[in-house]
Amino acid sequence: MTRTVLTKPMICEAAAAFRMAREAEANESLLAVVDALGHRLRTIPAEILAQLSLLMQKALDAQQRQDLVGVADTLEFEILPALQAGNLLADRSDEKRRS
Amino acid sequence: MAENFAVLSRRWPELAEEIEKAAGNLPPFSLAGLTDTTLFVDGIHLASAYDRAAEARLQAGLVPEGSRRAHVYGMALGDIQRELLRRSELRELTVVILNGAVAALSLYFFDHRDWLDDPRVTLVSAGEADPLHRPFAAAAGALQLAEERAARLRDLVCLELATPFIRKRHRADNPHLLQRLQANAACVAEDGRVEELAASLASRTVVLAAAGPTLSDHYFWMKDHKPGPIIAVDAALKPLLQAGIVPDVVVSIDGHADVFDLFFADADLGLLKDSALVYFPVVQNETLRHWPGRRYAAWSKAPLYAPLDRQYRRPCLFSAGSVIHPAIDLATGLSRENIILAGADFSFPGGLSHVAGCRQSQPAQGSHWVVNGYGERVATIPNMKAYLRDLETFIGTRNRHHFFNAGPKGARILHTTLLTELP
Numbered sequence: 001m002t003r004t005v006l007t008k009p010m011i012c013e014a015a016a017a018f019r020m021a022r023e024a025e026a027n028e029s030l031l032a033v034v035d036a037l038g039h040r041l042r043t044i045p046a047e048i049l050a051q052l053s054l055l056m057q058k059a060l061d062a063q064q065r066q067d068l069v070g071v072a073d074t075l076e077f078e079i080l081p082a083l084q085a086g087n088l089l090a091d092r093s094d095e096k097r098r099s
Numbered sequence: 100m101a102e103n104f105a106v107l108s109r110r111w112p113e114l115a116e117e118i119e120k121a122a123g124n125l126p127p128f129s130l131a132g133l134t135d136t137t138l139f140v141d142g143i144h145l146a147s148a149y150d151r152a153a154e155a156r157l158q159a160g161l162v163p164e165g166s167r168r169a170h171v172y173g174m175a176l177g178d179i180q181r182e183l184l185r186r187s188e189l190r191e192l193t194v195v196i197l198n199g200a201v202a203a204l205s206l207y208f209f210d211h212r213d214w215l216d217d218p219r220v221t222l223v224s225a226g227e228a229d230p231l232h233r234p235f236a237a238a239a240g241a242l243q244l245a246e247e248r249a250a251r252l253r254d255l256v257c258l259e260l261a262t263p264f265i266r267k268r269h270r271a272d273n274p275h276l277l278q279r280l281q282a283n284a285a286c287v288a289e290d291g292r293v294e295e296l297a298a299s300l301a302s303r304t305v306v307l308a309a310a311g312p313t314l315s316d317h318y319f320w321m322k323d324h325k326p327g328p329i330i331a332v333d334a335a336l337k338p339l340l341q342a343g344i345v346p347d348v349v350v351s352i353d354g355h356a357d358v359f360d361l362f363f364a365d366a367d368l369g370l371l372k373d374s375a376l377v378y379f380p381v382v383q384n385e386t387l388r389h390w391p392g393r394r395y396a397a398w399s400k401a402p403l404y405a406p407l408d409r410q411y412r413r414p415c416l417f418s419a420g421s422v423i424h425p426a427i428d429l430a431t432g433l434s435r436e437n438i439i440l441a442g443a444d445f446s447f448p449g450g451l452s453h454v455a456g457c458r459q460s461q462p463a464q465g466s467h468w469v470v471n472g473y474g475e476r477v478a479t480i481p482n483m484k485a486y487l488r489d490l491e492t493f494i495g496t497r498n499r500h501h502f503f504n505a506g507p508k509g510a511r512i513l514h515t516t517l518l519t520e521l522p
Contacts, residue, residue, distance in 0.1 A: 069144040
């Protein structure tokens with residue numbers, strides 16, 4: 001099932017999978033984050049979108065060179081705070097309503 | 100730091116020498132960090148640049164509470180070791196260095212004396228044939244920076260870490276596969292058992308033809324000096340037939356919808372009327388209907404096949420995701436002494452994915468690597484590494500046979516000898 005809702009646990013779980021070197025699972029989780037972000041594109045203010053685009057590219061570049069910890073750090077300590085600051089994360093009640 | 104090396108030299112003098120020697124050939128590196136300091140080596144963070152302690156707690160969590168012994172794969176910055184050594188019940192901690200040069204850098208820039216001097220710790224460097232010890236924790240950054248002689252151990256660790264996820268993906272109740280079992284039930288009921296093949300094909304030497312790019316390097320002796328029956332994986336069938344080589348057995352186990360079209364549809368199947376097809380019952384029914392020769396149904400221990408196993412009660416073939424696994428198990432049943440693996444590359448030598456003539460053959464660039472028969476890195480993908488390591492584990496349990504790897508350009512395969520002359 002494709003999750004279109006971005007939540008903090010989703011991002012933290014993706015970061016954890018990278019730190020635990022569970023590569024296939026981590027890559028799938030990262031794709032889900034990218035997908036969920038893609039679904040929100042039209043609602044993201046331009047200045048936050050520019051920042052998020054750079055951070056997502058940073059994460060994807062780290063993924064490309066197999067820098068698992070690099071991806072995890074970018075997800076957990078850069079992308080997550082940016083999403084929280086932009087109020088772009090759904091809480092669990094939003095997620096339950098949609099599923 | 101000199102103090103680190105003082106402890107190292109006192110406790111493990113040979114290892115200290117090894118690491119000092121490795122320090123003569125350092126990869127590109129820098130110190131990096133935002134709220135924490137880490138090493139950035141060859142584009143890889145050795146540990147978190149934000150919160151090393153939290154990361155180490157997560158990674159150490161793989162070792163169950165109460166464990167008296169554990170291994171840590173990757174020395175990294177020592178954080179996992181420190182986390183585990185806090186546990187009073189832990190009696191032995193073996194730390195395995197996966198890259199001597201990275202260890203040298205870490206020892207130079209970071210203080211490791213606290214855990215290095217703990218009497219419970221043994222520090223070793225990875226060996227090519229090391230088994231995987233459990234329970235373990237692993238430093239993700241160190242795994243990615245493993246050097247050649249640690250490559251196999253790195254792959255075993257990664258495979259173990261990936262196993263729960265892989266198992267979730269391969270469920271016994273896949274409706275598509277259950278449908279295939281039903282569609283092929285009549286064939287399974289009337290077809291032979293693989294044990295019957297030994298009556299006609301048992302031989303001193305058996306050749307296993309996989310579909311790697313280097314298979315074509317061996318056509319000349321497979322055709323003109325064939326040392327024994329040839330078992331081919333399905334993807335190697337058309338290339339072999341095009342080269343004028345008719346395999347004695349073809350093995351096909353995949354339930355994908357395109358296998359018949361890719362490997363069988365436009366092959367000259369008439370050439371195979373005296374050849375045997377060994378199949379798993381999830382294959383397309385077209386493959387079974389079009390096969391001109393004898394057919395033999397087999398299966399693995401996967402839960403999907405449990406009902407068949409209960410019904411027919413026959414030995415299962417080894418399988419761990421690749422058709423080469425049941426093929427080699429079959430080979431051990433037919434061979435009295437030697438098994439030659441040809442085209443078992445598990446990598447992309449020459450930048451190709453498969454042997455020329457295979458429909459799947461295409462230029463390939465893997466982001467991962469294994470070591471080839473020359474000791475060089477050759478590109479591959481994670482799946483292939485997993486298949487390789489599972490194959491090695493299988494071969495390691497078969498002491499009655501002598502396994503040969505026909506060529507050095509593909510992955511080096513543990514427990515095999517490079518073929519220099521036909522047995």
